[in-house]
Amino acid sequence: MDLTPTGATQTSATTRPGVTVSDADRPRLARHVRLTFSRTRQCQVLLHPETVVVLNGTGADILELCDGRHTVAEIVTELGTRYQSVPDDEVRQFLTRLVARRWLEVGDG
Template sequence: MTAPAGWRPVLSRSALLRHDPVRQADLLIVPERIVVLNEEAAAIVGLCDGRRTVADIVAEIAAEFPGGVEADVVEFLDRVRAEGWLR
């Protein structure tokens, strides 16, 4: 599966992005699960606001984390979408 060209990802209603000051980490809180995100994953999820397209998100992440991240960002979005955490 690959992200549709015009898709504007947004967190599902059952998912929350929160920062845990104790762990000094960003967390994706979903039903019956807490996912600790690394810096890049948290940045990607943070951009999933329903306004940005996948291409917009890739461009912003590439500016922040140089080094050919397009395929990684799309793959990550596909995985998170498959889990039902993005719509």
Template structure:
């Protein structure tokens, strides 16, 4: 994972809060992926303008936590494998 690359959602997906599910979801033509709270908070920050370090720093500040880097990186690798995100070069 390039530390300066910036994750952004694939154009095929739409990220939104779904009141009926009480969760963030990824909508796509064939269906929907219901996200847990952690996944929703990470993907909310995948706007193409922040690199992984900035996303981790923002999450750690928002949730008064430390050491989230490995978990965020693991999630982003899984999200990339699922084709939910792509990487904008630095």
């Protein structure tokens, strides 16, 4: 679930105080962010103005489920069916970091 930004600029706001995600939140990509497959890199990337974030497989799987319909709890459950073990706290930390950077938005369940 590492985020590896490449490109001209990096977002300086890595955290916002008080930003957390709850099990009932329904995360979705912000309007200015796109998840797409990079043929050059042969992996999923997150496109943000002037930044390309290379995702590992787990990070891409999480973001594919961030469609505004799945709750955080449902995302964790779905990942549990795909992988042997899913550290719930790591998924929540990953989502919290993306919300703090304003790459994800959350709606209440």
